[in-house]
Amino acid sequence: MVHTKYLPNKSLHRMAKTLRIFTAGELKSLSIKTMDYVRIKNNEELPDISKHKPFKCVVVIEQEIAPDWQVEVSNWLCSSGCMYMMAWGQDCSSWDDSVDQANIMQFQGEEIPDDSVVFTTWHEDEPLSEVFWFAKHTAHHESHDLKNTVVLHISVTEKSHQFKAEYANA
Structure with a gap:
């Protein structure tokens, strides 16, 4: 309990009256959301991103890629803990299908439990800033x-600072 009669001014007095004590569960739900930028190139070895599990992923495709590598990346996303994938860029609608297929293959065609369904969207005609806003x-x-949130940038060009700033402003 905050004893407001001992506070030196009215502003502090008002702030103390609105002070709220949070339970551990409430604090957990208030924890800071993070965004990590990961850039990969076509046919490059895929890094371990499972530390973010469970996570959202914005896949930004700015490089032409081989179909078999897209399948590999989709499987990697699902096995790493991606639970919501949003694709933007070159041929982004194909990523919706490939991640859906990877999620189905995780369960060998059996029914996917609700807590294991990976949601997928593609954002073909939207600016990237709107996709970041949607993700956030x-x-x-x-x-x-x-x-x-993992921003997976498939490109030969590094845009870490740009994407982090755009995501922060979303």
């Missing part, structure tokens, strides 16, 4: 609290 404010999973 709208994309959610019914079974997981997705605090971490």
Whole structure:
């Protein structure tokens, strides 16, 4: 309990009256959401991103890629803990299908449990800034609290600072 009669001014007095004590569960739900930038090139070895599990992933495709490598990346995303994938860029609609297929293959064609369904969207005619806004404010999973976002940039060009700034401003 905050004893407001001992506070030196009215502003502090008002702030103390609105002070709220949070439970551990409430604090956990208030924890900071993170964004990590990962750049890969066509046919490059895929890094371990499972530390972000469960996470949302914005796949930014700015390089032409081989279909078999797209399948490999889709499988890697699903096995690494991606629960919501948003694709933007070159041939982004194919990523919706390839990640859906990878999710189905994880369960060998059997019914996928609700907590294991990977949601997928593609954003063909939208600016990347709107995809970042969607990822940050709208994309959610019914079974997981997705605090971490991975921006997976498939490109020969590094844009870490640019994408981090755009995501922060979304």
